[in-house]
Amino acid sequence: MFFDEEQDKKLADARREITSQFIAMSKDLESQFEQQLREVEAQIFGEVEKQIAESRQQEEEAIASSNTWVKEISEISQNFEFILGYISSAAVLRK
Numbered sequence: 001m002f003f004d005e006e007q008d009k010k011l012a013d014a015r016r017e018i019t020s021q022f023i024a025m026s027k028d029l030e031s032q033f034e035q036q037l038r039e040v041e042a043q044i045f046g047e048v049e050k051q052i053a054e055s056r057q058q059e060e061e062a063i064a065s066s067n068t069w070v071k072e073i074s075e076i077s078q079n080f081e082f083i084l085g086y087i088s089s090a091a092v093l094r095k
Helices: 002-092
Strands: none
Touching: none
């Protein structure tokens, strides 16, 4: 009976040790997974943020370019209106 109790105690100690090792290994793996997840998230979010910034820059450049063309077209239109007005005035004065 003493032998059985001692054997049971050794088995229980061995189970606790194995359980403790598994818990330590699982915590280590969990930590590694979390670290890798943070790295992947940072990489993905960094790339997405970069793409958004590039798209925003391209859009801003397109708007600025468009605004420049609109301004130039408006100035040309005003010049044509002035020239047409001048031609009309000259034609009236000639009659």
